[in-house]
Amino acid sequence: MAREGTYVPDGIADEFTQGSLSSGEQQKPGRPNAPALGLVGMLRWMWRQLTSMRVALMLLMLLAVAAVPGSVLPQRNQDAAGVIEYLADHPTAGEWLDKAGFFDVYSSVWFSAIYILLFVSLVGCILPRSAAHYRALRGRPPRVPSRFNRFPAKASATTGASPEEAADAIAARLRGRISWLPTFRVDRGEEPSPGARGASGRSELASAGAERPSGRASATVSAERGYLRETGNLVFHLALVGLLVSVATGQMLHYRGQAIVTEGRGFANAVVDYDTFEKGSWFRPESLVPFSMTLDRFESEFASDTVAFAQARDFTAHVTVTEPSGEQRSETIKVNHPLVVDGAKIYLQGNGFAPEITVHDAEGEVAFSGRVTFIPEDTMYTSRGVVKVPDVSPGLDQIGFVGYFLPTAEVNEDGSARSAFPQPVDPLLVLEVYTGDLGLDDGSPQNVYELDTASLTPALDENGDRIKVLARPGETVELPDGLGTLTLGEDLPRYVALDLRHDPSLAFVLVFSLLALGGLTVSLFTPRRRVWARAYVAQDGATVVEVAGLARGDDAGLQAEVDRALAAVPGAVEQPETAAAPVETSVVALRQAQEPRVETRSEKD
Amino acid sequence: MELANLSVLLVWGAATALAVALVAFAVDLSRLSGAKVEARDAARGREKVAAAAGAPLVALVSPYGPDTGTGVTAPGPVNRRLAGVGMSVTWLAAAMLLVAIVLRGIAAGRTPWANMYEFALVGTFVAVAVFVGVNSRRDVRFLGAFVAGLGVLFLVLAQTRFFIEATGVQPALQKYWLVIHVGVAICATGIFTVAFVTSVLQLLRDGRDNGSAMLGSHRWGWLDHTPAPTALESLSFRLNSVGFVLWTFTVIGGAIWAEDAWGRYWGWDPKEVWSFIVWVVYAAYLHARTTRGWSGTRAAWFVVAGYACVLFNFTGVNLIFNGKHSYSGL
Numbered sequence: 029m030a031r032e033g034t035y036v037p038d039g040i041a042d043e044f045t046q047g048s049l050s051s052g053e054q055q056k057p058g059r060p061n062a063p064a065l066g067l068v069g070m071l072r073w074m075w076r077q078l079t080s081m082r083v084a085l086m087l088l089m090l091l092a093v094a095a096v097p098g099s100v101l102p103q104r105n106q107d108a109a110g111v112i113e114y115l116a117d118h119p120t121a122g123e124w125l126d127k128a129g130f131f132d133v134y135s136s137v138w139f140s141a142i143y144i145l146l147f148v149s150l151v152g153c154i155l156p157r158s159a160a161h162y163r164a165l166r167g168r169p170p171r172v173p174s175r176f177n178r179f180p181a182k183a184s185a186t187t188g189a190s191p192e193e194a195a196d197a198i199a200a201r202l203r204g205r206i207s208w209l210p211t212f213r214v215d216r217g218e219e220p221s222p223g224a225r226g227a228s229g230r231s232e233l234a235s236a237g238a239e240r241p242s243g244r245a246s247a248t249v250s251a252e253r254g255y256l257r258e259t260g261n262l263v264f265h266l267a268l269v270g271l272l273v274s275v276a277t278g279q280m281l282h283y284r285g286q287a288i289v290t291e292g293r294g295f296a297n298a299v300v301d302y303d304t305f306e307k308g309s310w311f312r313p314e315s316l317v318p319f320s321m322t323l324d325r326f327e328s329e330f331a332s333d334t335v336a337f338a339q340a341r342d343f344t345a346h347v348t349v350t351e352p353s354g355e356q357r358s359e360t361i362k363v364n365h366p367l368v369v370d371g372a373k374i375y376l377q378g379n380g381f382a383p384e385i386t387v388h389d390a391e392g393e394v395a396f397s398g399r400v401t402f403i404p405e406d407t408m409y410t411s412r413g414v415v416k417v418p419d420v421s422p423g424l425d426q427i428g429f430v431g432y433f434l435p436t437a438e439v440n441e442d443g444s445a446r447s448a449f450p451q452p453v454d455p456l457l458v459l460e461v462y463t464g465d466l467g468l469d470d471g472s473p474q475n476v477y478e479l480d481t482a483s484l485t486p487a488l489d490e491n492g493d494r495i496k497v498l499a500r501p502g503e504t505v506e507l508p509d510g511l512g513t514l515t516l517g518e519d520l521p522r523y524v525a526l527d528l529r530h531d532p533s534l535a536f537v538l539v540f541s542l543l544a545l546g547g548l549t550v551s552l553f554t555p556r557r558r559v560w561a562r563a564y565v566a567q568d569g570a571t572v573v574e575v576a577g578l579a580r581g582d583d584a585g586l587q588a589e590v591d592r593a594l595a596a597v598p599g600a601v602e603q604p605e606t607a608a609a610p611v612e613t614s615v616v617a618l619r620q621a622q623e624p625r626v627e628t629r630s631e632k633d
Numbered sequence: 634m635e636l637a638n639l640s641v642l643l644v645w646g647a648a649t650a651l652a653v654a655l656v657a658f659a660v661d662l663s664r665l666s667g668a669k670v671e672a673r674d675a676a677r678g679r680e681k682v683a684a685a686a687g688a689p690l691v692a693l694v695s696p697y698g699p700d701t702g703t704g705v706t707a708p709g710p711v712n713r714r715l716a717g718v719g720m721s722v723t724w725l726a727a728a729m730l731l732v733a734i735v736l737r738g739i740a741a742g743r744t745p746w747a748n749m750y751e752f753a754l755v756g757t758f759v760a761v762a763v764f765v766g767v768n769s770r771r772d773v774r775f776l777g778a779f780v781a782g783l784g785v786l787f788l789v790l791a792q793t794r795f796f797i798e799a800t801g802v803q804p805a806l807q808k809y810w811l812v813i814h815v816g817v818a819i820c821a822t823g824i825f826t827v828a829f830v831t832s833v834l835q836l837l838r839d840g841r842d843n844g845s846a847m848l849g850s851h852r853w854g855w856l857d858h859t860p861a862p863t864a865l866e867s868l869s870f871r872l873n874s875v876g877f878v879l880w881t882f883t884v885i886g887g888a889i890w891a892e893d894a895w896g897r898y899w900g901w902d903p904k905e906v907w908s909f910i911v912w913v914v915y916a917a918y919l920h921a922r923t924t925r926g927w928s929g930t931r932a933a934w935f936v937v938a939g940y941a942c943v944l945f946n947f948t949g950v951n952l953i954f955n956g957k958h959s960y961s962g963l
């Protein structure tokens with residue numbers, strides 16, 4: 029017999045909310061009732077299944093399994109190059125995997141289907157539970173059961189005090205000391221003496237061999253605590269829904285842009301100023317606040333001790349932010365410490381060298397002059413870069429350079445070179461030279477960091493090896509084949525890769541996460557207990573007080589609670605517990621009824 | 634590097650102490666089982682007779698009086714001095730490990746849990762500490778052999794596979810979140826470890842009680858000295874709930890940190906994926922416990938699965954996958 033107003037999801041095993049401790053036998057697990065005939069019946073049946081505990085469990089397990097492939101296979105949004113490589117290595121399997129969404133697992137149809145179903149199930153399960161809990165919050169503790177001996181925790185005592193005094197004492201103890209925050213919700217009541225109740229359903233008393241005399245009424249206490257447990261559980265589940273909605277909203281509204289900025293230069297917060305820009309489908313360009321920012325200086329620090337040689341220790345970008353109002357301020361951006369400007373966060377994602385390179389062509393004209401971003405390829409900042417020189421004087425071949433910038437050059441005997449320390453101790457530029465048509469004139473977009481050398485002619489020495497042009501800061505070197513000269517600037521400007529991101533949902537995501545954490549903690553660690561007491565005058569004239577307790581789930585403290593309640597009775601003399609059949613506190617326990625009684629006390633206490 | 638070397642020595646010392654504890658606990662268990670198995674077998678026979686006669690099942694009678702939940706603790710003639718030795722040596726191991734961790738922190742000049750080696754040391758310490766802590770409230774010495782065994786395994790793996798010199802950390806790790814997020818993750822892992830051991834014992838004991846052919850043999854007699862499966866399940870549940878709350882916090886804290894360090898709070902990085910999987914599996918465990926037909930033994934399998942995911946998240950994800958969490962220094 030479920031308590032009125034209690035909603036329990038289908039498939040949940042919980043004697044506490046169902047209030048049926050008496051039956052030892054369980055409903056058969058996992059056997060859904062056959063669907064009733066008709067469309068409505070069918071739909072109702074499906075809904076009941078979807079919101080059942082079993083289905084929630086299955087969906088949770090499915091979700092765990094479905095998340096695995098995304099960690100094994102490269103994912104497009106993190107490692108696009110990895111996906112291309114995988115597709116090249118496994119042409120057939122790769123194509124199938126791709127079609128099935130295995131390279132975008134977390135936005136794939138099947139992954140989404142699982143979590144959406146899970147959340148539908150969650151809502152379908154949680155809303156009725158919330159309503160039921162709301163009603164229960166205003167309800168009273170359940171009536172005192174007629175028999176106590178089937179409860180997991182019980183105790184009894186005799187006292188010289190009257191039944192009313194005894195019951196009052198217990199009620200006061202259970203309410204606790206703080207009057208506005210009672211531990212238990214308590215009802216004090218009277219019960220007609222068994223004889224007076226006649227046929228009102230207490231017939232089992234007779235079989236229990238009641239030695240209560242008729243005539244005088246018994247005083248009763250029924251008390252319940254731990255409503256917070258269910259509240260916490262509901263808050264937790266509802267917060268998960270809030271979390272999902274916030275994350276999804278953030279996805280729609282967010283934007284994110286990347287820009288590479290060199291020392292002394294800046295950028296403006298406008299879509300066109302970013303090297304890459306990505307946005308949610310509800311994003312509007314007007315929502316960009318038009319501030320601008322200049323990189324004044326970039327500093328880096330590396331360990332120089334032998335144990336952690338060259339490990340990065342600190343990166344700091346000193347910047348000046350100019351608000352739309354014209355107001356200026358100096359700020360710093362560090363790894364781990366993004367700069368927040370007008371609600372957008374600016375992160376320091378990368379850094380390197382952008383040396384100033386000038387190329388004069390064979391005619392002596394300046395064909396190229398500018399900072400070239402060299403991208404670090406190892407921890408020592410051996411950095412790769414490309415220089416494209418399309419603007420040579422008419423009639424000349426275009427020139428392309430590919431090569432490395434080495435902050436601390438270490439040139440090996442075979443001519444190969446790499447950097448030996450990230451800081452510019454002994455900088456060197458090493459470039460290979462190509463001539464031909466760079467293909468820039470037809471207007472098709474090109475990757476500025478790649479030079480398609482297949483259609484170009486490398487400059488070779490007399491042995492047929494590629495010529496490497498070496499330049500140190502401030503040096504001007506001759507290019508082979510009379511192509512002109514190349515000058516490496518004296519200063520070595522640093523660049524930073526900045527990542528700007530705006531996601532208006534962040535605060536909601538955080539609040540819902542913390543609500544979930546709080547709700548979970550409350551629901552897992554709040555004991556939910558019911559305590560009943562009955563005091564009556566026995567045949568010998570003494571007052572007998574009986575207390576019983578029932579808890580939800582495992583509750584090691586239940587017996588202690590019962591004992592404390594009984595101890596509150598003035599002049600109580602405890603009666604040894606009458607040996608009873610083994611009683612279990614947990615759901616599990618009922619199923620394994622042959623097990624001996626669970627005791628958590630050890631010999632030590 | 635004086636301190637760092639001392640730290641390494643102490644870790645070896647702790648591993649040795651745990652190995653000694655392992656032997657002591659194991660011998661203790663086997664002695665107990667020798668004393669009790671026969672009584673138990675006799676009781677089994679009686680039970681069968683009773684069941685055949687249609688009588689209600691009664692609690693098994695042990696020679697030491699009623700089988701309280703923590704059966705091992707029932708006062709009886711069996712000498713448990715070795716279990717006491719095991720406990721003392723375990724305390725010693727915990728103390729040595731603690732000093733080793735502190736020295737390591739001083740040598741590196743930062744919080745001593747920033748790479749796999751240190752994570753393994755601290756995680757082992759937490760597991761051992763949880764074990765001695767729980768044992769001070771209720772007798773769980775039957776777990777000793779298993780906790781000590783896992784501890785030796787983790788420490789030896791750490792020393793031989795994960796070791797790197799004590800030194801500072803890169804900028805991405807320089808934040809108080811290193812202390813909180815990783816610290817809480819380690820605590821959760823340590824607690825999950827003890828809960829896992831408990832659930833495995835629950836499964837074994839359950840198998841033996843239900844007449845499994847393999848577990849019924851004499852060699853598994855010591856299982857009769859573990860508490861009843863229901864008591865084990867409830868201990869495991871309590872540990873797992875603490876672990877789960879801490880894990881939830883780990884994931885949230887990680888997301889807050891990632892928001893600052895990596896520019897997004899969640900990006901399905903392999904470590905994030907597996908932390909999510911761990912979380913979902915333990916959530917499934919909590920649901921299984923309350924789902925009709927899935928509680929008890931079946932729920933215990935979720936703990937095994939969950940802990941397997943925890944271990945994989947620590948080893949597999951760090952060593953196999955190439956994600957942002959590549960801080961093992963290996």
Ligand code: HEM
Nearest residue numbers: 037079080081084146149150153261268551552916919923
């Ligand atoms: C996103 C999916 C879900 C997650 C992550 C989740 C997580 C959790 C967690 C961690 C608990 C443990 C807290 C506690 O025991 O008090 C819990 C309890 C519970 N969940 Fe869920 N849940 C989800 C979906 C559902 C669904 C769909 C249902 C309904 C069918 C449901 C019903 C319950 C119930 C009834 C409890 C309380 C069990 C008890 O009596 O302790 N949950 N859930």
